[in-house]
Amino acid sequence: MDPTTEALINLGLPLLLLVATYFTGSAVERRHYRSIRAREFESRQLPAITFRTLPRRWEVVGSGLVSGSVVISVDYFKRFLAGLRQFVGGRVKSYETILDRARREAVLRLKEEAAAAGYAAVINVRLETARMANGRNGSGIAGLEVLAYGTGIKLRHGAP
Amino acid sequence: MKFDPTLPDDSANVSATHPLREAATLIVGIAVAAALVFVAIAAMVELLIPHISPALEARIFSRSEVVAALLPDMEESLDSRTAAVDGLLDRLADHWPDNPYMLRVAIIDDATPNAFAFPGGLVAVTTGLLSEIASDNELAFVLAHEIGHFRNRDHLRGLGRGLAFGVVVGVFGVGGSAGAAELAGAAGWFAAAGFSRDQENAADDFALALVQAEYGHVGGAVNFFERLPKPDNAIEREIEGYLSTHPLSAERIDAMLALVHERGWRSDGPLTPLSAALEAPAPGG
Numbered sequence: 021m022d023p024t025t026e027a028l029i030n031l032g033l034p035l036l037l038l039v040a041t042y043f044t045g046s047a048v049e050r051r052h053y054r055s056i057r058a059r060e061f062e063s064r065q066l067p068a069i070t071f072r073t074l075p076r077r078w079e080v081v082g083s084g085l086v087s088g089s090v091v092i093s094v095d096y097f098k099r100f101l102a103g104l105r106q107f108v109g110g111r112v113k114s115y116e117t118i119l120d121r122a123r124r125e126a127v128l129r130l131k132e133e134a135a136a137a138g139y140a141a142v143i144n145v146r147l148e149t150a151r152m153a154n155g156r157n158g159s160g161i162a163g164l165e166v167l168a169y170g171t172g173i174k175l176r177h178g179a180p
Numbered sequence: 181m182k183f184d185p186t187l188p189d190d191s192a193n194v195s196a197t198h199p200l201r202e203a204a205t206l207i208v209g210i211a212v213a214a215a216l217v218f219v220a221i222a223a224m225v226e227l228l229i230p231h232i233s234p235a236l237e238a239r240i241f242s243r244s245e246v247v248a249a250l251l252p253d254m255e256e257s258l259d260s261r262t263a264a265v266d267g268l269l270d271r272l273a274d275h276w277p278d279n280p281y282m283l284r285v286a287i288i289d290d291a292t293p294n295a296f297a298f299p300g301g302l303v304a305v306t307t308g309l310l311s312e313i314a315s316d317n318e319l320a321f322v323l324a325h326e327i328g329h330f331r332n333r334d335h336l337r338g339l340g341r342g343l344a345f346g347v348v349v350g351v352f353g354v355g356g357s358a359g360a361a362e363l364a365g366a367a368g369w370f371a372a373a374g375f376s377r378d379q380e381n382a383a384d385d386f387a388l389a390l391v392q393a394e395y396g397h398v399g400g401a402v403n404f405f406e407r408l409p410k411p412d413n414a415i416e417r418e419i420e421g422y423l424s425t426h427p428l429s430a431e432r433i434d435a436m437l438a439l440v441h442e443r444g445w446r447s448d449g450p451l452t453p454l455s456a457a458l459e460a461p462a463p464g465g
Contacts, residue, residue, distance in 0.1 A: 042199070057190075064185040101199065104206040107213075107352070113195040113202055120193045141183075180183050 037096050045095035049117060056124050063131045067180060068142040068170060075180075078141075082174035086142055088129025089167040091152065092122045118164060123147060126168035139172030141180050146170065214352045218344045225340025229333055234280035234301075237336070241300025260457035261310065262287055265323070267455075268316065269303060272324050275393035281330055295322050297329040299339055316452035317391065317400025324390040328383030337379075377432065384436050388445070397449025402436055 074080060094102070094115065101114035126147065134142045147168050154162035266285040273279050281301035288294075293309040303326045313319045329335050391398050440447050453459075 046199075057187075060187050064187060067183050067185075069183075097199070097203075101203055101206065104203070104210060107210055108206070111195060113197055114199060116194045123193075124188060 038100055041096035045097050048095075049121070052121050052125070056121065056128065059128050059132075060124065063128065063135065066131050066135055066139075066141065068127055068131055068134070068145045068168075070145050071143050074143065074173070078173070078180060079176040080173055081176050082139075084137065084139070084172050085169065086130055086134045086137065086139065086172040087167060087169035088126045088131070088133055089165060090122050090125040090129060091163040091165045092118055092125070093163040094118055119149075119166075122149075122164055122166040123168075126166040130168040130170060134172045137172060138174060140175045140178060141173045142170040143173060144171050210352060214348045217351070218348045221344035221347055222341050225343065226337065229336050229340070232336065238282060238300050241298070241302070264455045264457040265305060265310075265319070268320055269323050269327075272320055272390045272394055273327060275390050276327065276331065283327065283330070295326050297326040297335040299335055301330065303327070310458060313404065313454065313458075314451075315400050316454055317395060318404040319454070319458070320394060321387055321391050321398075321401035321404060324387035325383050327390065328386035329379070331386055332379065332382050334379045334383065380432060381435050384432065385439060388436065388439060388443075392443075392445050395449060395452065397446040398440055399447050399449040400451050402433060402440075402447065 098114040098118065102112050105112050105114075127145070130142060130145065145168060147166060150165040150167070152162045152165060262285055265287070269283050269285055273281075273283050283301045283303060286298075286302055286304045287310070288304050288306045290306040291308040292306060293312045294306045295309055296304045298304060303323060305322070309322065310319075313322070388398050388401060391401055437447075
């Protein structure tokens with residue numbers, strides 16, 4: 021292969037990948053946000069709160085651990101933007117939506133698990149974040165995990 | 181306690197900047213920074229050149245690993261063709277009175293007609309060039325042109341630009357993939373090989389003087405350029421070896437003709453035929 025073809029491939033392929041992943045990434049993100057907003061609206065009556073103690077009026081008849089977790093991957097375009105960011109510093113804006121989506125999705129799954137188990141509320145909700153590497157030496161980001169967990173509460177009167 | 185069902189705030193944790201806008205800002209900003217670094221390194225090399233004597237240059241660049249890094253495709257064997265080109269190079273260099281270089285010849289196995297001046301006094305010609313030339317005079321002009329680059333120390337400037345390019349790509353190259361490294365290498369070569377029009381004209385000037393001193397006329401020098409196959413379109417012209425590293429503008433040929441006229445040199449003398457070693461078909465191709 022002559023050097024010009026090689027240079028074209030070396031330069032053109034990443035460029036093509038950037039354009040393609042910008043469109044696929046945005047489409048996936050838009051759809052995810054639509055789903056998040058709709059489910060947040062549906063589940064708004066089930067409280068997932070950070071109190072460590074129970075409100076005094078609640079008459080608890082049962083409790084248990086509930087959790088929700090999600091792994092979301094960054095796309096090629098977002099990683100490219102974050103890579104450029106490394107030179108100049110500042111907010112890595114391309115990763116902000118990833119974290120935002122992961123946090124909200126994890127809480128939604130926690131609520132869905134709680135509702136399925138018949139809990140009326142979840143208290144002491146906590147969020148944990150973990151980075152999943154795809155290299156053996158811990159390099160590269162395969163995805164980002166957010167875990168939401170808390171204590172599901174069953175109440176005598178059904179709802180708080 | 182009363183529970184107030186609220187929905188999460190959509191905007192607090194996510195910046196409003198559009199990703200494409202951010203990409204544009206970052207790319208433009210970093211490109212400007214990279215260009216500044218490139219210019220700064222190239223300028224530093226320019227300042228250093230007068231302090232690098234040809235002797236020091238030869239000490240640095242005669243090391244075999246340096247030559248191997250620059251010329252991976254170089255033919256190792258000292259065959260009869262190398263000896264023939266070397267002999268002509270020596271005869272031409274004899275007309276440069278205070279030549280500080282130990283000039284050597286290397287033949288690169290590449291079909292594109294091209295010639296390069298490498299630091300340390302190494303003149304590289306491609307097998308494509310050897311199959312293209314028709315007389316000793318033509319080859320003499322190409323070799324003398326490269327000697328002209330040595331005299332004007334253009335080869336160091338070219339290498340400095342290549343080095344600066346390599347540094348910039350190494351530091352700013354995003355991703356760090358093998359492809360990027362290869363691209364950097366190829367582009368560094370191009371950067372190292374491309375000289376400005378002024379540098380080419382100065383080298384032509386010197387080359388014509390050497391050819392005149394050797395043969396008593398400059399016939400064969402300009403005709404060679406006119407005989408070279410012309411690329412069909414702009415992109416091909418961009419990538420075609422000799423024509424891109426030695427831009428073959430009409431102005432350049434005009435400048436040579438004007439010079440020949442001004443010095444009163446003859447351009448129609450008898451051409452010396454190629455030596456037998458160069459006339460033979462290239463081994464293996």
